Amino acid sequence: HLSQAAVFRPDRLSSIVSRYRGSLDPMPSVSQGTLCTVYFVMLMDTLNFSIVFPLMPSIAKQFGAGASSVGMMATTYSLCQMCAMPILGRLSDRYGRRPVLLISLLGTTLSSFGVGLARDFPTLIVARCLNGLSGATMGVVVAYVADVTTNDEKPVYMSYTSAANSIGMICGPALGGLLSHYGFAVPCYVSGALSLLNLLFAIPFLKESRWVQAHDVGAALNDPAQQQGGGSSAGEESLQGTSARIPLAAGYLFASGFLLLFGFAALESIVGFYLMDTFFNGDAQASGQFYGICFTCNGIVAFVMSFFFYRRIRRCLGEVQLIICGTLIRTSGFLFQSFAPTPVLFSGAMMCVVCGNQLILPHTSSTLTTMCHRSIYGRALGYSQSVQALARTLAPSVFGAAYDNLTHEFSFYACAATTLVAGGLILLATRAANRMLQRQESPTPTEVMASMEELEKETAAEGSVDGAAMAANNMRLNAGTLAAEQGPAAEDNSSGGCPV
Numbered sequence: 001h002l003s004q005a006a007v008f009r010p011d012r013l014s015s016i017v018s019r020y021r022g023s024l025d026p027m028p029s030v031s032q033g034t035l036c037t038v039y040f041v042m043l044m045d046t047l048n049f050s051i052v053f054p055l056m057p058s059i060a061k062q063f064g065a066g067a068s069s070v071g072m073m074a075t076t077y078s079l080c081q082m083c084a085m086p087i088l089g090r091l092s093d094r095y096g097r098r099p100v101l102l103i104s105l106l107g108t109t110l111s112s113f114g115v116g117l118a119r120d121f122p123t124l125i126v127a128r129c130l131n132g133l134s135g136a137t138m139g140v141v142v143a144y145v146a147d148v149t150t151n152d153e154k155p156v157y158m159s160y161t162s163a164a165n166s167i168g169m170i171c172g173p174a175l176g177g178l179l180s181h182y183g184f185a186v187p188c189y190v191s192g193a194l195s196l197l198n199l200l201f202a203i204p205f206l207k208e209s210r211w212v213q214a215h216d217v218g219a220a221l222n223d224p225a226q227q228q229g230g231g232s233s234a235g236e237e238s239l240q241g242t243s244a245r246i247p248l249a250a251g252y253l254f255a256s257g258f259l260l261l262f263g264f265a266a267l268e269s270i271v272g273f274y275l276m277d278t279f280f281n282g283d284a285q286a287s288g289q290f291y292g293i294c295f296t297c298n299g300i301v302a303f304v305m306s307f308f309f310y311r312r313i314r315r316c317l318g319e320v321q322l323i324i325c326g327t328l329i330r331t332s333g334f335l336f337q338s339f340a341p342t343p344v345l346f347s348g349a350m351m352c353v354v355c356g357n358q359l360i361l362p363h364t365s366s367t368l369t370t371m372c373h374r375s376i377y378g379r380a381l382g383y384s385q386s387v388q389a390l391a392r393t394l395a396p397s398v399f400g401a402a403y404d405n406l407t408h409e410f411s412f413y414a415c416a417a418t419t420l421v422a423g424g425l426i427l428l429a430t431r432a433a434n435r436m437l438q439r440q441e442s443p444t445p446t447e448v449m450a451s452m453e454e455l456e457k458e459t460a461a462e463g464s465v466d467g468a469a470m471a472a473n474n475m476r477l478n479a480g481t482l483a484a485e486q487g488p489a490a491e492d493n494s495s496g497g498c499p500v
Contacts, residue, residue, distance in 0.1 A: 035157075037202045038144050039164040041101055044108060044195050045135040046168025047175070049077065051187055052128075054177040058184040063121040073128055075393060080132030082389035089139045089382020093375060097144045098208040100137070100378075105199040107134025112192030116185035136389075138165075139381035146369040146377050147209035151437075154366035155319075156311045161365075162358055163306035170299035173292065244373035246380050249432035252425040253368050254387050259422040260364075261388040263334070263415035264357060265395030270403045270411050271350070277408065279343040294347045298354045305358040313359065319430060322359055327423030330356025334416040338409040356419070364426060370433045 052059070052074070060070050092100040111134055114127035142161055149157050179187040271294075276287035314322050333352030340346035365381065372380045399411045 042164040043168040047172040050172030051176040055184040077132040081136040084133045084136035085386040086382035089378035092378035109195040116188030139385040143377040159306040159310040159362040166302035252429035256422040256425040259418040262391035326359030338412040
């Protein structure tokens with residue numbers, strides 16, 4: 001009879017296997033149509049936010065509202081969105097991304113039609129509040145993308161969410177402006193119809209990502225129920241996720257997101273006044289037209305940067321150099337805005353700010369999901385987006401007061417300073433995330449082979465079991481496959497060249 005110590009233990013072998021198989025597990029398979037549906041949700045959130053910009057005069061005229069009342073309508077939308085983001089994120093962690101996105105699409109559709117059907121100003125405010133509550137899906141969208149991508153893929157696919165956001169910022173004011181001569185209701189009906197089409201497409205094609213994420217072998221081995229051979233159901237994983245917490249290092253990313261959006265919101269709050277006072281001698285119409293052109297060009301630049309160039313730049317520079325480069329470009333753009341001699345050069349400086357922004361923001365969301373357990377992606381990203389919405393809500397008042405009571409250029413200097421601080425915080429967060437990954441780092445194939453030899457010696461000395469030899473042979477084959485896959489990658493990394 002073999003002693004207890006001599007009995008071959010599959011869980012011990014599995015613990016060795018799990019150390020290097022984690023990177024080989026496939027991610028869930030989702031179609032390009034599914035991802036396009038998710039990105040279109042992001043686009044519609046931004047479009048519904050920005051479509052009212054050209055409609056402000058029509059709304060004020062039809063309802064007899066003043067500028068402060070119309071501004072309150074925009075503020076209530078942002079406040080409702082800020083409050084709903086963490087709630088929707090937690091609900092998506094508990095019940096899945098798909099039902100939250102579908103219900104949000106339905107709410108966006110109904111609230112958009114409700115804005116167009118409003119016959120008094122209080123009803124309009126209520127409809128916009130519902131629009132903000134249902135449009136707070138940015139964190140859920142990013143969590144969906146994080147569910148179905150690997151750590152290496154996350155920044156690239158999250159940059160596509162920025163591209164969708166940029167398209168919404170371009171199409172929203174353009175659509176509202178083109179249809180505004182039909183009255184403010186028609187653009188709202190068109191927006192609701194687009195949301196309805198997306199909903200009808202999402203119902204059959206949008207797959208759930210929350211419960212079909214890539215299998216984490218190491219996490220399963222730490223779960224006694226999994227070691228007994230049973231898989232975890234959706235409900236069990238939900239219960240396990242309740243014990244997961246957002247790490248303290250995520251505070252760096254929350255703070256940096258606040259500072260980045262706080263500075264970027266200055267473009268929306270004071271640039272129009274700065275252009276009018278500095279370059280157009282108080283001509284509100286001419287400055288407004290130029291600002292609209294700048295806004296559209298910035299959206300196009302953001303889309304091109306996110307969709308076409310971000311992946312290549314990230315491959316060439318790496319994550320740390322990418323953050324440093326984006327921070328310096330964004331800071332330079334704000335500084336150059338303060339002394340740009342012509343409006344054309346001023347708009348070029350605005351584009352520098354946008355380019356730097358697009359290099360930084362995808363990495364922050366990717367790093368946050370790297371830090372957090374996958375069961376709380378929605379919660380963590382909801383908090384992050386809520387903090388950024390708070391910054392967007394506070395920035396107009398802060399920078400407006402600074403513009404009136406201090407110098408006109410002060411806001412640009414402040415934005416440059418906050419960008420530098422945010423870049424430093426992101427680098428600290430990246431360092432912390434890399435340390436977390438190093439604790440779970442997969443061993444090399446050589447280490448796996450050495451572990452197999454040690455295991456065979458132990459089983460041979462104590463009374464070998466056929467299963468141990470078969471498992472060892474299988475692990476040798478897997479280790480050889482891993483070495484073959486890592487070999488070319490190691491050669492590419494060691495060459496120091498920039499992949500094309």
